[in-house]
Amino acid sequence: MAEFLASVALAFGAIFVTEFGDKSQLLVLAFATRYPWRPVVAGVAMAAAVIQGLSVIVGAAVGAVLPESLVALVAGVAFLAVAGWTLLGEDDEADDAPTRVGRRPLAGITLVLTVGGAFIVSEIGDKTMLATFALAASQGPIPTWIGSTAGEVAANVVAVVVGRQVGTRLSPRLVRIGSAVLFALAGAVMLLDAITP
Numbered sequence: 001m002a003e004f005l006a007s008v009a010l011a012f013g014a015i016f017v018t019e020f021g022d023k024s025q026l027l028v029l030a031f032a033t034r035y036p037w038r039p040v041v042a043g044v045a046m047a048a049a050v051i052q053g054l055s056v057i058v059g060a061a062v063g064a065v066l067p068e069s070l071v072a073l074v075a076g077v078a079f080l081a082v083a084g085w086t087l088l089g090e091d092d093e094a095d096d097a098p099t100r101v102g103r104r105p106l107a108g109i110t111l112v113l114t115v116g117g118a119f120i121v122s123e124i125g126d127k128t129m130l131a132t133f134a135l136a137a138s139q140g141p142i143p144t145w146i147g148s149t150a151g152e153v154a155a156n157v158v159a160v161v162v163g164r165q166v167g168t169r170l171s172p173r174l175v176r177i178g179s180a181v182l183f184a185l186a187g188a189v190m191l192l193d194a195i196t197p
Contacts, residue, residue, distance in 0.1 A: 007139040011132070011147025012154070015052075018131050019155035024122040031115050032160040039108065041157060043115025048152040049145075051120055055129045056145040059136025069194050076191035078134035083187060085127050087180035128152065 019025060031040045062074075123129065128148075136144040 004140070004143050007143035008147035008150075010139070011135050011144045012151040013147075014131050014135060015128055015148040015151030016155045018128045019152050020159075022122075022126065022128065024119055024126070024128075025156055025159045027118055027122050028115070028156045029159050031118075035111055035115075037160055039111040040115050040160065041153070043112040044119055044156045045149075045153050046112065047116040047119035047123070048149045048156075050116075051123045051129065052132055052145055052148040052152060055132035056136040056141045056148070059133040059144070060141035062133075063137035073191065073194040074134070074137065076187045076189075076194055078130055078187070080184060080187035080191075081130065083180045083184035087177065 028040065028044055031043075132144065132148045135148065
């Protein structure tokens with residue numbers, strides 16, 4: 001049970017950090033400034049469960065086929081790649097303007113589905129998926145899915161709550177450097193595990 005909870009916590013922390021400064025976070029913030037927060041958060045939760053589930057399935061399948069030391073090596077390299085990607089800055093802020101949802105007011109399930117669909121599209125092929133893939137390949141799929149989904153939702157809830165008040169005061173460069181350092185450390189630890197007997 002302790003190992004399960006540790007895996008959930010690792011996935012939560014890794015994805016929570018990865019999600020900060022991401023374009024999907026800006027998308028959520030845009031929705032939250034125009035619509036009630038409950039359906040926005042519900043849409044994010046639904047989309048996060050789907051996108052993290054797909055990442056976990058692929059990562060777990062790879063982890064089941066490859067030897068454990070090779071999985072740790074690949075996961076370490078993947079985390080270093082995420083660190084580099086984050087440090088070089090993919091300029092998520094400038095990548096895509098937040099998706100317009102139209103002039104008609106959205107409500108209820110339509111709003112939840114609109115937010116969820118837009119969130120999934122913005123996350124496909126993103127660094128969050130790569131991090132989840134690496135975690136699922138090196139630890140259990142269920143705790144990775146639970147932790148990564150919760151981490152993604154929590155990061156976006158923080159963005160909705162805090163973003164409007166202090167978002168303009170945070171330096172995107174500082175957030176990017178901090179995230180990159182954390183991922184580089186995680187990658188280094190995984191690589192050490194892979195090469196030490």
